[in-house]
Amino acid sequence: AQTVTQSQPEMSVQEAETVTLSCTYDTSESDYYLFWYKQPPSRQMILVIRQEAYKQQNATENRFSVNFQKAAKSFSLKISDSQLGDAAMYFCAYSKAGTALIFGKGTTLSVSS
């Protein structure tokens, strides 16, 4: 069975600094997708970034980028130039095409000014 592990329950960063959230996963599949979701106190899950496993190039979305290491089954999220609005719970997730998401336990990110 596939599993997703986030080993950092809480992280903190100062405004304008960079922070990296860690995620590892376990699967025997070769074709799959990885995601980072953000959940602010409003509870609304927001997709931050996704990575297709068949792509070697790391995904980037503005200030958010990932470090995808397929052999190591590692998928970390880097947030650059952190902003107060980045404070939220971040979930790493895995799925095959057209299947349910498997989530990690989440990392609570706090941002201080």
Next chain:
Amino acid sequence: GAGVSQSPSNKVTEKGKDVELRCDPISGHTALYWYRQSLGQGLEFLIYFQGNSAPDKSGLPSDRFSAERTGGSVSTLTIQRTQQEDSAVYLCASSFHLGGSYNEQFFGPGTRLTVL
């Protein structure tokens, strides 16, 4: 356009009562998912509907939980004889399913269920 909506936003019930939670997916989305978010278990998959296919119920924790999707649109998650451990946020997501390719799941705001 309208996103995924869920009702009620919050529900407080007494142990042993039945509850119904509603999800309105994005119009035209063929796939609908229910997840549960609780303090102890994190985010867990419950059930998945795709078009007219039989639903994937593999995540339902007990036979007290059931769900249906009428007319390929609105879905209702029913919890019978609620227990305190059912207290959680229930999230619904929908996507436009194209077989074999990635389809983003769009989430609703969730229903917070509290069982006293």
